[in-house]
Amino acid sequence: MGAGTKFREILASKGLVEAMAAHSPLSAMLAAEAGFDAIWASGFELSAMYGVPDVSIVSMTQHLDMTRAMAERSGLPVVADIDTGFGNAINVLHAVDQYERAGVAAIVMEDKSFPKVTSLIAGGRQDMVRVEEFQGKIEAACAARRDRDLVIVARTEALIAGLGQDEALRRARAYEQAGADLILVHSKQKTPDEIEAFVAAWDGKAPIALVPTAYPQMTVARVRELGKIGLLIWGNHAIRASVRAMRETFARIRAEGGIHGVESSIASVDEVFDLQGMRKVKDDEKRFLR
Numbered sequence: 078m079g080a081g082t083k084f085r086e087i088l089a090s091k092g093l094v095e096a097m098a099a100h101s102p103l104s105a106m107l108a109a110e111a112g113f114d115a116i117w118a119s120g121f122e123l124s125a126m127y128g129v130p131d132v133s134i135v136s137m138t139q140h141l142d143m144t145r146a147m148a149e150r151s152g153l154p155v156v157a158d159i160d161t162g163f164g165n166a167i168n169v170l171h172a173v174d175q176y177e178r179a180g181v182a183a184i185v186m187e188d189k190s191f192p193k194v195t196s197l198i199a200g201g202r203q204d205m206v207r208v209e210e211f212q213g214k215i216e217a218a219c220a221a222r223r224d225r226d227l228v229i230v231a232r233t234e235a236l237i238a239g240l241g242q243d244e245a246l247r248r249a250r251a252y253e254q255a256g257a258d259l260i261l262v263h264s265k266q267k268t269p270d271e272i273e274a275f276v277a278a279w280d281g282k283a284p285i286a287l288v289p290t291a292y293p294q295m296t297v298a299r300v301r302e303l304g305k306i307g308l309l310i311w312g313n314h315a316i317r318a319s320v321r322a323m324r325e326t327f328a329r330i331r332a333e334g335g336i337h338g339v340e341s342s343i344a345s346v347d348e349v350f351d352l353q354g355m356r357k358v359k360d361d362e363k364r365f366l367r
């Protein structure tokens with residue numbers, strides 16, 4: 078079964094796909110172990126992992142290679158954050174072909190111009206493309222997929238750009254008309270009000286996708302209560318958890334003049350061996366090494 082079909086089956090059976098952000102195969106494996114339905118191959122997380130801003134600096138190849146590895150190692154459907162589609166509709170044709178070959182379940186493409194600026198930054202430059210241009214990019218994404226079940230998610234940044242609810246709805250409707258399977262609406266408001274108003278006003282058939290990073294009060298229970306939401310993305314919690322854990326551990330080793338103090342607060346070497354599959358290596362050695 079293709080990854081897109083798997084995604085659609087989870088959506089149909091559970092009514093909601095809950096995706097956790099990841100930036101590496103290991104973080105994707107940990108998300109799978111924790112029981113999430115899908116992996117969010119986040120552009121923000123991968124940019125942060127490379128130590129660069131999320132402003133279209135990480136290349137498609139870098140993101141694609143990591144996405145492929147995350148799909149392979151986690152076994153979960155991967156929702157690929159392809160930003161603006163790496164250019165115009167022609168670039169989108171190529172990108173969707175490549176991401177589908179990499180085994181993703183879904184692609185999320187946003188209606189900002191290339192190069193983009195990360196959404197949650199205060200006072201960020203948030204330039205949008207025209208509705209017609211983005212419709213062309215969605216149509217290109219739909220035309221490029223070989224598997225009809227590959228999920229095409231159109232993301233509007235109208236609220237992020239401060240264009241208001243009417244513009245967000247106008248764009249969402251136009252994107253559904255162009256063939257988007259889901260509509261992601263993003264917000265950087267500190268409360269869910271703006272998003273809840275959008276959800277209440279949404280009159281399309283396409284389920285909504287949310288990334289509630291800025292309004293963490295939003296829970297799975299509330300999302301289910303609101304209805305209309307098919308994809309919930311925990312947007313950057315893998316990289317933020319890692320940053321805090323590494324900072325604290327490194328500082329303690331420096332302060333304590335050794336590694337003795339941190340031993341019980343970090344993963345054991347055996348835990349990491351388990352994640353790497355060293356047990357199987359040992360069995361395979363017995364079987365195959367002569």
Ligand code: SPV
Pocket residue numbers: 098119120121122131158195196197288290312313
């Ligand atoms: C990402 O995780 O890369 C996203 C979500 O696109 S956000 O950073 O909030 O825009």
Ligand code: MG
Pocket residue numbers: 119120121158160
């Ligand atoms: Mg992103």
